[in-house]
Amino acid sequence: MARTRCDRTPAWAQLQAHYQSHGKQLDLRDAFAQDAQRFARFSQEAPYVFADLSKNRIDATTEALLLDLARQSGVQEHRDAMFAGEKINNTEQREVLHVLLRNPAAVQSGIAQEATLFIATEQAKVHTTLDAMLAYAEKVRADKAITDVVNIGIGGSDLGPQMAVLALDAFATTGKRLHFVSNVDGHELAAKLPHLKAESTVFLIASKTFTTIETMTNAASAKAWFEAQGGTDIARHFAALTTNVPAANAFGITTTFGFWDWVGGRYSMWSAIGLPLAIAIGAAGFREFLAGAHAMDEHFRTAPLESNLPVRLGLLDVWYRNFHGFTSRSIAPYHSALRRVPAYLQQLEMESNGKRVDASGEALPFGTSPVLWGEPGTNGQHAYFQMLHQGTDVVPVEFIAVKKARHDLKGHHPMLLANVLAQAQALMVGKSDAGGHKHFTGNRPSTFLLLEDLTPASLGALIALQEHRVFVSGSLWGINSFDQWGVELGKVLAKDIEPRLASGDATGLDGSTAGLLARLRG
Ligand SMILES: O=P(O)(O)OC[C@H]1O[C@](O)(CO)[C@@H](O)[C@@H]1O
Numbered sequence: 001m002a003r004t005r006c007d008r009t010p011a012w013a014q015l016q017a018h019y020q021s022h023g024k025q026l027d028l029r030d031a032f033a034q035d036a037q038r039f040a041r042f043s044q045e046a047p048y049v050f051a052d053l054s055k056n057r058i059d060a061t062t063e064a065l066l067l068d069l070a071r072q073s074g075v076q077e078h079r080d081a082m083f084a085g086e087k088i089n090n091t092e093q094r095e096v097l098h099v100l101l102r103n104p105a106a107v108q109s110g111i112a113q114e115a116t117l118f119i120a121t122e123q124a125k126v127h128t129t130l131d132a133m134l135a136y137a138e139k140v141r142a143d144k145a146i147t148d149v150v151n152i153g154i155g156g157s158d159l160g161p162q163m164a165v166l167a168l169d170a171f172a173t174t175g176k177r178l179h180f181v182s183n184v185d186g187h188e189l190a191a192k193l194p195h196l197k198a199e200s201t202v203f204l205i206a207s208k209t210f211t212t213i214e215t216m217t218n219a220a221s222a223k224a225w226f227e228a229q230g231g232t233d234i235a236r237h238f239a240a241l242t243t244n245v246p247a248a249n250a251f252g253i254t255t256t257f258g259f260w261d262w263v264g265g266r267y268s269m270w271s272a273i274g275l276p277l278a279i280a281i282g283a284a285g286f287r288e289f290l291a292g293a294h295a296m297d298e299h300f301r302t303a304p305l306e307s308n309l310p311v312r313l314g315l316l317d318v319w320y321r322n323f324h325g326f327t328s329r330s331i332a333p334y335h336s337a338l339r340r341v342p343a344y345l346q347q348l349e350m351e352s353n354g355k356r357v358d359a360s361g362e363a364l365p366f367g368t369s370p371v372l373w374g375e376p377g378t379n380g381q382h383a384y385f386q387m388l389h390q391g392t393d394v395v396p397v398e399f400i401a402v403k404k405a406r407h408d409l410k411g412h413h414p415m416l417l418a419n420v421l422a423q424a425q426a427l428m429v430g431k432s433d434a435g436g437h438k439h440f441t442g443n444r445p446s447t448f449l450l451l452e453d454l455t456p457a458s459l460g461a462l463i464a465l466q467e468h469r470v471f472v473s474g475s476l477w478g479i480n481s482f483d484q485w486g487v488e489l490g491k492v493l494a495k496d497i498e499p500r501l502a503s504g505d506a507t508g509l510d511g512s513t514a515g516l517l518a519r520l521r522g
Contacts, residue, residue: 002074005358005478006318007366009072015065019323026057028428028443046309047295048461052448055428056316056396057324066315067305069476075311078475083301085115085122085262089482090359095262096482098467099297100126101270102290102460122260129272133257134286136239137278140202141174148196150179151276152189152218153206157241158182159347160269160463161206161276163340164289167459170337170406172280180276181222184214189221198231205240206273208265210247213491219251241272264482266347267467285456292460300468310465313447314472320396320445321473322366330388331374333400334420335454341400342374345466351484352470358478368477378419389426389440397446399424400462404453424448 006012015023032038032054042054042063058066070076081088085095100123140146151161162180165172172178181189203222207215223238231237239255240248243263248256257272269277270290278286300310320326331342353369374380377399388395401420405413423446430442449465451458474481497517500506504521506514 002077003359003475003478004073006069006073006322006476009069011065011068011072015062015069015319015323018061018065022059023057023062023319023323026059026062028055028057028445031059044307044309044312046299046303046461046465048292048451048458049296049309049465050450051309051313052450053312053316055424056445056447057443058316058319062319063306063312063315066319069318070305070311070315070472073476073478075314075472075475076305079300079471082471085119089264089480091480091483091485092261094482096264096267097122097260097262098264098267098270099294101130101259101263102293102297102464104291104294122262125260126271129258133272133275134278134283136255136257137275137286138283140279141176141282145200146176146202147200148177148179149202149204149276149279150181150192150196150222151204151206152181152215152222153204153241153273154182154212154214155347155351156265156268157206157208157212157215157273159340159344160266161274163338163344164269164274164277164459164463165280166340167337167454168277168281168285168289168456170454171285171456173282174280176279178276178280181218182214184217186221189218193225198226198229198237201226201237203238204275205238205248205251205253206242206275207240208243208259208263208268208273210240210242210244210251213494216251223252239275241275264352265484266351269463281456289456289460292455292457293464294460295457296461296464296468300464310468311472313465313469314476316447317370317469317473318476321368321370324394325367326370326394326396327367328371328373328393328395330380330384330395330397331372331400332377332380332397332420332423333374334377334416335400335402336376337454338400338402339376342372344463346372348466349470351487352481353474353477353479354486355477355479355481359480360478364477364479366477368474368479377423378416381419381423385423388444394444397424397427397444398449399446400449400451402451402454406454420448 039052039054044051044053082096083099085097087093088096100119103123158180165178179192181192205215205219226237234252235254238253240253241257242248243259243261245256245258257275259268259271263271270293274286300308305311331345333341349372350369355368357363388397399420401417426440427444427446428442430440433439451462471481500517501520506517
């Protein structure tokens with residue numbers, strides 16, 4: 001697989017020169033004035049998602065050079081290697097095949113015989129497990145005695161299903177209450193338990209590894225509570241979603257749905273980890289969700305680079321991070337059901353691309369993952385948008401809007417859409433007030449993602465789009481987007497500190513940790 005780190009390509013130097021001569025001065029207002037076709041030129045259709053990129057600080061030369069950067073870095077080859085089942089997660093020697101989870105059939109052409117065989121075998125397992133998991137979801141949905149489903153998991157075993165269950169609330173037809181418990185902070189689980197009854201609750205223990213301390217602690221407490229309430233039928237009231245079925249069995253759970261180590265935690269909601277969503281919207285809805293993601297996979301896999309939305313977004317991310325030096329991106333979903341999307345994207349992008357070394361371990365001489373943050377519009381407008389409009393830092397904003405409303409409250413949706421348009425417009429056009437307090441500099445960039453309707457399929461496509469744009473920027477940066485060693489140190493230290501809270505032993509601790517330990521014990 002030919003992969004060249006972006007800063008080692010000829011296009012990188014050309015982009016630097018272009019940034020100095022044109023890029024940094026580009027004014028969006030002039031760009032629109034000079035080009036009546038700018039909206040059409042810088043917008044992109046993809047399955048279920050229309051993207052307006054025209055309010056970004058790019059021109060035709062920028063795009064051409066960025067596309068050269070993609071070609072010279074080997075993004076296409078890297079993408080093909082992922083789809084072909086190569087072990088592109090090199091630090092863990094694993095394939096990266098979450099796309100298989102939403103692939104309707106094991107059709108792969110032009111790849112090595114060995115990979116074809118591997119993919120076909122894994123694909124068969126995916127479909128068998130999917131059928132079993134969806135049959136279970138339907139069983140729970142049909143079970144009148146079950147009123148509550150509690151998902152216990154954290155990170156990728158929580159954020160995805162939680163985000164999707166909220167997003168697709170309009171499609172939730174079960175009448176069952178879905179709860180998500182992630183934090184090891186006992187306040188979270190303790191607040192739920194008094195409202196649950198053992199005989200009417202199903203606990204889903206979601207953990208890829210089945211070793212994560214938060215999830216194991218919550219799962220043990222949930223099981224102890226269940227038994228203390230007189231519950232005995234663990235097989236009916238507990239299910240495990242995991243790659244580590246033996247550990248789930250050892251924990252006493254016999255109802256299990258597996259997945260595989262070629263699925264990263266933050267890429268796992270398409271697997272058994274999606275069970276809460278399948279229970280909420282049903283098997284057919286879940287299959288539509290997968291189909292929407294698959295449509296985006298096909299777009300990413302086959303569309304030419306210049307009309308490939310994940311590629312265009314990933315290139316833009318690199319342009320902003322490494323040439324403009326923007327360090328964050330604000331996500332502004334103008335749909336209250338998408339309120340957990342910013343949190344979901346934080347893990348997706350920051351855990352994938354928050355790396356300081358390339359895939360070979362060499363320190364990178366440029367910035368990588370931006371900070372992602374945001375709240376739903378219009379709420380954000382009345383909080384931090386002040387800074388977006390008039391602060392000293394430029395923060396590119398990614399608006400997400402949905403054309404169709406699924407409520408009939410008069411006037412709300414046009415007002416919501418007017419606001420999202422107005423915010424994007426205000427950021428760009430600004431307002432002159434001779435440099436005073438009411439002055440808006442304008443020329444602040446934004447991307448506008450538009451869905452016709454928020455459905456299982458469009459949500460699937462939107463999230464797959466985000467996965468692939470993260471792939472593209474990570475690929476350009478030459479990093480391994482599929483490991484997360486940065487989460488390990490804190491886990492190890494917490495294990496060391498926990499017994500010290502009981503013993504008070506501060507041997508070898510730094511002064512601050514020792515001081516705080518003493519206060520917490522006092
Ligand atoms: O599903 P698991 O194995 O419990 O892991 C939960 C989360 O913890 C992490 O490994 C980080 O610690 C994430 O990557 C993952 O999504």
